[in-house]
Amino acid sequence: MFGALSAARMASPMVRLASPAMARFAAPLACRSFGTLIGKQAPAFAAKACMPDNTFKMIDPSDYKGKYLVLYFYPGDFTFVCATETIEFHNKLEEFKKRGAEVLGCSVDSADVHKAWKNTAKTAGGLGTQINHPMISDNKHEISKAYQVLLDDAGVACRGVFIIDKEG
CATH class of the missing domain: 3.40.30.10 (Glutaredoxin)
Structure with a gap:
């Protein structure tokens, strides 16, 4: 179940919702493993x-x-x-x-x-x-x-x- 929440799938909605100016910062954050x-x-x-x-x-x-x-x-x-x-x-x-x-x-x-x-x-x-x-x-x-x-x-x-x- 948790495998479905891959970094690639998480990045896409974030980048889509972010303003164009912030999109370049949103994707690296979504993919980062804390x-x-x-x-x-x-x-x-x-x-x-x-x-x-x-x-x-x-x-x-x-x-x-x-x-x-x-x-x-x-x-x-x-x-x-x-x-x-x-x-x-x-x-x-x-x-x-x-x-x-x-x-x-x-x-x-x-x-x-x-x-x-x-x-x-x-x-x-x-x-x-x-x-x-x-x-x-x-x-x-x-x-x-x-x-x-x-x-x-x-x-x-x-x-x-x-x-x-x-x-x-």
């Missing part, structure tokens, strides 16, 4: 992040050993859907913490751009609110590539959420 990370050690990284208090700090997932870590990727700051997603993670942060999980957001934008996005009013395209979880900068694209969410042609990460267990 299952290669399941059950494996999470890829290691160290990256600069904009912290909740607007300071900058180097983040390393090993700092979160003993806790679950929810690492979400999004294409970019100052975009509508990414703002909605980031604010929703912020709004649910206490629920994650009650379950022993920390949240990290990640895009290819710089930590300075993350800070600007947080501090810009919604009416001007910003988040317009305090975000109480770190926002990681992957401006070298190394983290997105390691987690297999990088769209090389566009130079951005596609949306992805990874739940990393207490052992990493």
Whole structure:
């Protein structure tokens, strides 16, 4: 039954429904196998992040050993859907913490751009609110590539959420 859901069959409807400009990005995503990370050690990284208090700090997932870590990727700051997603993670942060999980957001934008996005009013395209979880900068694209969410042609990460267990 699951064999019927081949990558080739999945790519076709996605490409058909996508706008012509996005079709070239949709097909590679539909064909990509994200299952290669399941059950494996999470890829290691160290990256600069904009912290909740607007300071900058180097983040390393090993700092979160003993806790679950929810690492979400999004294409970019100052975009509508990414703002909605980031604010929703912020709004649910206490629920994650009650379950022993920390949240990290990640895009290819710089930590300075993350800070600007947080501090810009919604009416001007910003988040317009305090975000109480770190926002990681992957401006070298190394983290997105390691987690297999990088769209090389566009130079951005596609949306992805990874739940990393207490052992990493």
